[in-house]
């Protein structure tokens with residue numbers, strides 16, 4: 001049986017019309033790629049901004065460009081993550097460099113930034129200190145600064161992985177925000193707890209997969225760093241640490257927000273933990289992602 005990638009190459013060859021719209025249609029019909037991935041590949045190959053691609057549907061691709069698009073599509077069809085092929089991922093319309101030592105920024109993680117943006121809009125007069133734990137490429141913390149530079153005093157990005165922090169540092173340099181965003185290598189909160197350094201805003205997308213989880217995607221396990229994926233205590237370890245130490249790391253006497261990404265099956269266990277450790281002291285809510293799965297835990301001050 002001919003595989004999809006081969007079929008689409010044959011179609012490419014026969015094509016009289018090499019427009020972006022036509023090539024997109026063929027890839028949608030013959031490969032596993034979605035429209036945003038196809039636009040990212042085209043943008044990379046023709047060296048135009050990602051946001052421009054939908055507006056140039058009649059752009060005629062050269063044979064060289066077509067071959068390059070085909071070559072990349074073939075690698076993706078075999079399971080290699082597009083972000084690792086291109087070397088970057090678009091997250092909330094910002095471009096983040098990635099490599100195989102960082103988790104690829106996910107669309108569901110973009111919501112973390114939305115919740116913090118809402119909190120900042122509700123407190124327009126204040127300037128906040130932000131800590132982004134388990135920062136990886138830095139996508140969450142850097143997006144927060146880029147979108148709220150007037151209301152953020154400083155962002156600290158932290159991770160245990162030297163390799164991830166190197167990538168985060170490159171992303172800070174690319175965005176020219178070296179004076180406002182700092183990098184701290186730490187085994188989770190240790191450095192901050194020792195320094196007794198506190199923040200108004202804490203974001204964290206920690207590793208949260210239990211090593212025995214049967215639902216995990218095979219390509220994720222094959223290509224992405226295991227340090228970014230798996231956590232002990234049924235995947236709950238990092239949440240337990242934050243909840244236990246919330247008053248040591250957060251300025252709870254001022255407006256604050258803690259926004260965590262969680263695994264879709266972790267809500268019940270986290271509720272037990274929150275009831276046990278925090279009771280009614282703070283507000284906490286769970287929210288779903290765009291796919292309808294429980295995805296975020298948000299902790300804030302109790303309304304007076």
Ligand SMILES: C[S@@+](CC[C@H](N)C(=O)[O-])C[C@H]1O[C@@H](n2cnc3c(N)ncnc32)[C@H](O)[C@@H]1O
Pocket residue numbers: 102103104105106109133134135136137138139140158159160161164186187188189205206207208227228229
């Ligand atoms: C799920 S990834 C999230 C990356 C990024 N924030 C994102 O949303 O794309 C988790 C990150 O936690 C880091 N990590 C794992 N164990 C850690 C630890 N003990 N202390 C600090 N960071 C850790 C990994 O290196 C990885 O970058």
